[in-house]
Amino acid sequence: MIxxxxxxxxxxxxxxxxxxxxxxxxxxxxxPGRSGHKRSLAAAEKxxxxxxxxxxxxxxxxxxxxxxxxxxTSALNMVIKGVLNKNDxxxxxxxxHNSVVRPVETLRRRGLITYDVAxxxxxxxxxxxxxxEKCITSKTCLVICTHSSNVLGLVMPIKKIGQLCKSRNVLFxxxxxxSAGVLPISMKEMNIDYLCVAPHKGxxxxxxxxxxxxxxxxxxxxxxxxxxxxxxxxIQPTDMPEGFESGTLxxxxxxxxxxxxxxxxxxxxxxIYEHELSLMKFAYEKITKIKGIQLYTPYPExxxxxxxxxxxxxxxxxxxxxxxxxxxxxxxxxxxxxxxxAHKRIGTLENGTVRISPSYFTKKEEIQAFISKLAxxxx
Amino acid sequence: MKGHIIITGTVTYAMRARExxxxxxxxxxxxxxxxxxTNGCGYGVFVQRNLEEAISLLKDNEIKILGITAxx
Numbered sequence: 001m002i003x004x005x006x007x008x009x010x011x012x013x014x015x016x017x018x019x020x021x022x023x024x025x026x027x028x029x030x031x032p033g034r035s036g037h038k039r040s041l042a043a044a045e046k047x048x049x050x051x052x053x054x055x056x057x058x059x060x061x062x063x064x065x066x067x068x069x070x071x072x073t074s075a076l077n078m079v080i081k082g083v084l085n086k087n088d089x090x091x092x093x094x095x096x097h098n099s100v101v102r103p104v105e106t107l108r109r110r111g112l113i114t115y116d117v118a119x120x121x122x123x124x125x126x127x128x129x130x131x132x133e134k135c136i137t138s139k140t141c142l143v144i145c146t147h148s149s150n151v152l153g154l155v156m157p158i159k160k161i162g163q164l165c166k167s168r169n170v171l172f173x174x175x176x177x178x179s180a181g182v183l184p185i186s187m188k189e190m191n192i193d194y195l196c197v198a199p200h201k202g203x204x205x206x207x208x209x210x211x212x213x214x215x216x217x218x219x220x221x222x223x224x225x226x227x228x229x230x231x232x233x234x235i236q237p238t239d240m241p242e243g244f245e246s247g248t249l250x251x252x253x254x255x256x257x258x259x260x261x262x263x264x265x266x267x268x269x270x271x272i273y274e275h276e277l278s279l280m281k282f283a284y285e286k287i288t289k290i291k292g293i294q295l296y297t298p299y300p301e302x303x304x305x306x307x308x309x310x311x312x313x314x315x316x317x318x319x320x321x322x323x324x325x326x327x328x329x330x331x332x333x334x335x336x337x338x339x340x341x342a343h344k345r346i347g348t349l350e351n352g353t354v355r356i357s358p359s360y361f362t363k364k365e366e367i368q369a370f371i372s373k374l375a376x377x378x379x
Numbered sequence: 380m381k382g383h384i385i386i387t388g389t390v391t392y393a394m395r396a397r398e399x400x401x402x403x404x405x406x407x408x409x410x411x412x413x414x415x416x417t418n419g420c421g422y423g424v425f426v427q428r429n430l431e432e433a434i435s436l437l438k439d440n441e442i443k444i445l446g447i448t449a450x451x
Binding site (some may be wrong): 029032033034044045047048051052062063064139227228229239240241242 | 388389390391392394395398410411421422442
């Protein structure tokens, strides 16, 4: 199978990740930070090591700022429901995923917060930043923005938005689900207060694990339970990170994240990004020659584009195209990609789009084969 | 081995404390202490020498110290 759905999850995991998961289940199978025996402590050391690697990768404030969650959606919910108070105002972008839109809208419907949507002006970062600026009020507590759109592959001007937030004393949360492991992220340089990561995508980790890096406090917990600390008190401890990691950690997932980060560091972010971008450029050049094709983004450009491309074939639904490709051995994703805002922006709310997304393991020949098969479907 | 245990709370803070101390030339290690409401989950770092300096270094790095016990 030609797997071009890496924006959903990376289809090929490095051998080192698989081996790391196995080690977690064999040599290190214990509950880290709970019991005092050697195996528990050894597992805890590995967890700490993973926190340190993530801290270094994202230039965060310290390993203690790294919280493990179930997935990126949980991380975003933790920020949205943990940071905001009643009557707070939030600004989100017009390209956000439902993992941002739904919790924000839910809080709004409960009468707890208000929010505004900053329009992303395609191809004009300055105008996009001004759009955010117009939405920020004296009651704005938090700005949430995706680093790169999972539909359009558009990279947002995160550093400029971060600067704006800092100047206005507003907290800044970035959804790095599509960018972690592909684009460079420095929380310090970009003034990011909360970074939400989906390690099973660009960091090649297993599914079932997410990361929240919190350089600023989180006022409220959204899950309470056992933390391995202060067991005699009924109140949830709020020490980072354990106060936000109630319950047993996903140790195999964390081992996988650790190995995935090492893999990405070994290859190098730049090399990974340039490889994937070159595949997207190649795909773009070939796909534009197919009769009836409709693309929604311009030619991929370095650091303006992430390795994600959406298209449609005229007179066919996105689902039919995806189903035909699946029959021919190509895995893509069709529909709204849990991001109706983005589809509303490009006028594809009804049909959705077909989306392709490579990984470091994707070969140029696979893109060529996909194009050939798409051309057959287009006839 | 004589020295002191600086009780830090969670295992993550104990490891962070060890990292900070050892970076500065201390030869500290993680130890388990008897858990209680004031001692957190019962982890700390054992230091043999220069306790005051160690405490100061940890405080400068925003490591919360829940208590100190002597280890004979």
